[in-house]
Amino acid sequence: MKSTGIVRKVDELGRIVLPIELRRTYDLAVKDAIEIYTEDDKIILKKFQRSCIFCGNTEDLVEYKTKSVCTACAAALSEKS
Secondary structure, eight states: OOOOOOOOOOOTTSOOOOOHHHHHHTTOOTTOOEEEEEETTEEEEEEOOOOOTTTOOOSSEEEETTEEEEHHHHHHHHHHO
């Protein structure tokens, strides 16, 4: 993990502002979804990317009842029926 040397304070509502340099570097736009993880004593922010709930593929996704499924897994499921 690389240190940026940037320090931000948490406001009264628990928010922090991500510096524009980081938003540009990681292609974060207004209203983009961010995943929040914890690992040991670290808080990790990651740009959310939809993926298939079965295989993790991020391409050729379709939505089924609020879940993402790739076309290959959807085809495999329909063969089993």
